[in-house]
Amino acid sequence: METAKQIIESYDGRKLRIMEVCGTHTHEIFRLGIRRILPPQIELISGPGCPVCVTPAGYIDEAVMLALEHGAVICTFGDLIRVPGSEMSLAGARSKGAAVKTVYSPLDAVDFARENPDKQVVFLAVGFETTVPAACLAVKKAAAEGLANFSILGANKTMPNAYRALKGSADAFLYPGHVNAITGTAVCEDLVKLGVSGVVAGFTADEILTALAVIVRLSASGEPFFRNCYLRVVRPEGSPAALKLMDTVMEPCDAEWRGLGVIPMSGLKLRPAFAAYDARLKFSLPPVAGRSNPACRCGEVLQGKCKSTDCKLFGTACTPLHPVGACMVSNEGACSAYYQYGDILNG
Amino acid sequence: MCVGLSARVVSIEDGTALIDASGAKRRVSADLIDDLEPGDYVMVHAGVAIAKITDTDADESRKIMESLDGNGETDH
Amino acid sequence: MDNMNSNEFVTLAHGAGGRQTAELIDRVFKAHFSNPDFTGDDAAVLPVDAGKIAFTTDGFIVSPFEFPGGNIGKLSICGTVNDLACMGAKPLYLSCAFVIEEGFPLAKLEEIAAAMKKTADEAGVRIVAGDTKVAGKGQVDHVFITTTGVGQLTEGVRTSGAFARPGDAVIVTGDVGRHGCTILLARNEFEIDADVTSDCAPLWGTVKSMIDASRDIHVIRDATRGGVGTVLYEIADQSKVGIRLNSADVPVAPEVRGVCGMLGLEPLYLACEGRLVVFAPKSEAPAILEALRKGPYSASAAIIGEVVADHPGKVVMTTEIGAQSLLPQPGGELLPRIC
CATH class of the missing domain: 3.40.50.11740 (HypD, alpha/beta domain 2)
Known part of the structure; x- marks a missing residue:
């Protein structure tokens, strides 16, 4: 774990945007305080991998x-x-x-x-x-x-077409290990051909740090890459x-x-x-067109286009006790994680 | 998205496995894994054993880091 | 209990105030609570010593009403006794008011009364007044109990949630989340089995052992609903201080951790009914800890963190990777996280 941590902490290459697409990754990354050990050149974006957050x-x-x-x-x-x-x-x-x-x-x-x-x-x-x-x-x-x-x-929902829709939102994906445990890794290998990089990651502190360190190392070449860093659970065939x-x-x-x-x-x-x-x-349910609060920016948060803290509702009209957007409801939602574990240590 | 729990298989009966995670026990479906045996470790999600676990996370991470220092290849 | 016919149930007549009410009181409550101060008069008449009294009340509803490690009767004594003890007050007298659902088995009521008597004896407190009401079927969940207590403040001890100061050590008197975990399992909604019993216990003895070891204790608070995490946020807020926790030092039973892992819950937010959170200067902490570890309900007491002047109102954890992270703020219903 220390080696991985050192690789991450000492990174000073070009800017790296890494998107985690699993709510449990979001949650664990906040819980463990991983953002606090990242150098400024590494940015973690919480993508649309929490089923609650993407439920209309x-x-x-x-x-x-x-x-x-x-x-x-x-x-x-x-x-x-x-x-x-x-x-x-x-x-x-x-x-x-x-x-x-x-x-x-x-x-x-x-x-x-x-x-x-x-x-x-x-x-x-x-x-x-x-x-x-x-x-x-x-x-x-x-x-x-x-x-x-x-x-x-x-x-x-299934992830493959979401990855394609999110192409360009980040330099590399932290793939959700438990999804890959079912689907295998072929979809990620195919994404490499489209120029999309990523690693499959597990969920313990060791596994998340190792996966991030691997991204840091493999990004150096500038070539798209893929690695399975959750070997103990994820087989290539799923x-x-x-x-x-x-x-x-x-x-x-x-x-x-x-x-x-x-x-x-x-x-x-x-x-x-x-x-x-x-x-x-x-039950012959009629078609339902749900209405969300138009000021809510969950959609942009999920695509890495803005941070939770950029949303006007965040922390005021929208809090975990009175959520407006789904990203605040789920414990795994990006906004909830920001609010609960977020960068408010200094007031 | 998916809270996974690593647990030890205590016994198996009719496609159902009794699993134990630090003393918390529950019956889960063993339908997705053919050759499951008592003593195996599995990843459990929403009442279903979804995969066998073959290593500890520390050993797995060590191997991955070592392979990175070597030729940059892992056995994926 | 043997003389109680298992076919007997509480009826609305038992709450009507007539002969059957008197019978119920005689057979269940007087039989168990009997002491010189528990009379048939409208109010107990009690001597008052010099000094100050502490005075508190609490209502108890719990589903199920009996669980591994206790029942609602034991809980109703512990809750009020512990609230008094947290102020450094020796519990002296309690009153108890029952609201019983029509059809509740008398034998179960007896078990509850017996547990109350046993727990009160252990805590050194007398039950001196009571009330019984019966509500129609479905109007209450089996039985609700409200207890009110008075205690004698100990000379030279003054504790308050507002007294935590930078430099204090934060001590918890045992592993966290047991009661909440026990209740969760007893409801059997998630079909999980684990060998966990409630930590429900009367803690005047525990407090006494601490104040005998040191009078310089700033805060004692019992972690009940909301668990230890909620108490930490309350104290940080009341005292306008920051709290640093070391996550590795928080004692959690493996089984409780296993259940929490299965359901995505945080043990620091599961209820306790026999755990105190104590703030005292670091210099006093070793003596307090030594005293605690000799006690029956605090053998696994541990220092879990410290009070700092930084980040007032916030609780910050040092995590397993050595980074700092906010402990999430308490709030809302505990909901298992699965997908």
Whole structure:
């Protein structure tokens, strides 16, 4: 760890902009105080890798509608509870009587549905490739058991086209190790051909510092590069079983990213064979166009175009207790991390 | 985006693994890993074991740094 | 407990103030709380010594009402006793008011009363007044208890959240986050098992051992809801000082760390019910620590940081890579972070 730290601390080459595209990286980088040991030539940008942050307001509106108008029990990761919708968050809906249950796993939502046959149970399926297999397993399990009271509200996303959309936002990506554990590394190798550099990184202090040190060293040549720095978890081929499962249950679709707009083929939805488990179809949800606060600059923050502190709402109208944008809601959001761990040590 | 937890596999039964992370135990799906055995370490996310862990982070980082000092190649 | 029929339940009649109320009080509360100061009169009449008293009240709701390491009865005594102890006051008398849900098993009520008696005895405090109300089914979650207490201030000891000074050591009297973790597991929402019991304990003895070791203690505060992290921010704010923590020195049980790792939670923000955060000059810290480590509830006491004049109102951690980072501000509902 000391070697890696020294390489980073002593860097004085040309300016390096490194984008971490995983909320857990953002969170750990702030928690460990890594920004404080960076020389001025290295800038870390928090990209759009927190599923909560890129979940559009309209998605929360759909969940609220399912809970309040259709009486469904919403099962969700805790991350989503406080995300503002157009009118209210799920926490707000809960105070109006909505049944909102926090779960650790989508499979727990299936168990809950089985134990409560008189209730309609909807799991909020957000997350990237790491989380998608869990949602697919849940749907397959529900289908195998013939559970008629379980469905998912899908907003799963995939990273490859997001990287392409973000090309040029940074000199190198810190790729999200747990996504690569599923997808493998071919997509990153392909990006090298497009001139996009990056390394796959794990999540411990050792792993993050090592990955940053590798970026610093490999940037010296000026050639695009790729390295897998999470060898103990990420195989080049990823998880064939997970990829097969995902392909069986879901298919690519266009997806809206909060702040970034629609990115073609960057989402996943249930295949027609599993349509019975799609909450939108099951409850005939109308199309929802969510409204976000126009002053919120989450979208630019996610693209590295501005810092959280450049947003007028930051720290005043928008705080972790009263979030306006999704980047402030999620503990992993760039704005929340800035606010909570940020550079306010000197007043 | 994905809180991952490294945990030891205690036992496996019907596609479900009992895992232990410093004494916190939970049943998780073992469907994604074929040759899982008790004693293996796995990365767990949202109730699913997503990958086997083959090394400690310290050893992994040391090897990567060494390869960087050598010919700049890693075995990726 | 043996004489209590397991088919007996609290009914609305038990709260109506008539014969059945008297029966309930006799069978449950008088049977357990009996002492010379606990009479049938409208108020307890108590002697007052010279000096000052400390006086406090607290309401207790906890779901589930029984958990590994205690129940709501034990909790309701510890909470108030500990608040008094934090002021350097020896707890003397308590009152307790129950709001019980219709249909609550009498046998469980007895267990709660027995735990209260045992904990009160250990803390050296007498329960001298009480009240019982019964609420309709669904109007309360099983049972709520409010306790109020008075204690005798110790000569020469004055503690306050506003007294922390640069140069103070920050001591925590044991590993953090146990109670919160225990409750989280007891609710079984996340289907996680771990061998964790609540730290719930009456801490007058712990405080007494500290003030016997040193009278120069600036702050004693019990970390309850919000955990040790919330207390640190409260003190930094009240005393207008900065706090530096060394993250590696914060004692956390491995199981608690494991559960927190699974759910993405910070142990410093999980509730404690038997842990004190103590601020005292660094010169006094070794003697205080030595005294604490001999005690039954503070064997793993540790110095976790220091008070500085810089960054008033903020708590800064030295992290495992030797860098500085703000401890996140406390706030809101604790929500597991998964995706």
